[in-house]
Amino acid sequence: MQTMSQHLAQRLKGLRTELGWSLDVAARETGVSKAMLGQIERGESSPTVATLWKIATGFRVSFSSFIEATPEPVRETLHRVADEIRQQPAGEGMLVAPLFPFEPVIGFELFELTLLPGYQRESEPHAPGVTEHVIVIAGEMELLVEGRWHRLGNGEAMRFAADRPHGYRNLGKQPARFHNLIHYPPS
Structure with a gap:
């Protein structure tokens, strides 16, 4: 492998x-x-x-x-387990599990992301038209959207234009886990 x-x-x-x-x-x-x-x-x-x-x-x-090869177009059920595919790029404070890698026919990718306590990352704008959908599934985090940090708790969600500066942080003492669906416009 x-x-x-x-x-x-x-x-x-x-x-x-x-x-x-x-x-x-x-x-x-x-x-x-x-x-x-x-x-x-x-x-x-x-x-x-x-x-x-x-x-x-x-x-x-x-x-x-x-992170991984683009899968063949899915015609059947695909079962993924986050615990088996979770990675920590460069040993930094974010764990990444690419639950459903990008497929052009679908137009999105879905991640399970974990922010370790104290982790903060501000992201530069993505390509024009890219949107992100963040759904917190455990803990609390903050999301930087339109120049302002928004606190999100378990079960809360936010969609935003990711073609602008944005960011993620965990100021708490426990890991924060969330799903991030990133949609790319047709090219």
Whole structure:
């Protein structure tokens, strides 16, 4: 089985080749340094979630496509267990379980995300038209939308335009777990 680092390296190099982009062009489009992109392609670096988002946005592809291969179009029931697929990219304070990776025919990806106590991440805007749907399933968290932090507790949800700056944080003493459905407009 391929590790996340190996998959990420192959995916990044494959996208660059497909688009005919040099490392310089990829760095300009993603806002990630040429050196860092080279390290990722060689499997020498484990990028943070924020860096992965920058790369996905720059290449105009889904975030989940860097975590695991895009599944074949689903014609049958698909059963996934978050405990079996949960990962902690770059050892930072967010755990990621790609419950349903992006499929073009469906137009969205669904994650279970866990914010460890004290974790905060502010995200740059995603591609135009991208929306996020956050549903808290355990604990409490705060969501930065339109320049203001909103407290969300268990069972609360918020939808917002993710093509603007936004963020996530957990100021509490317990992990906060939520589902995040990210919808991409048809290209």
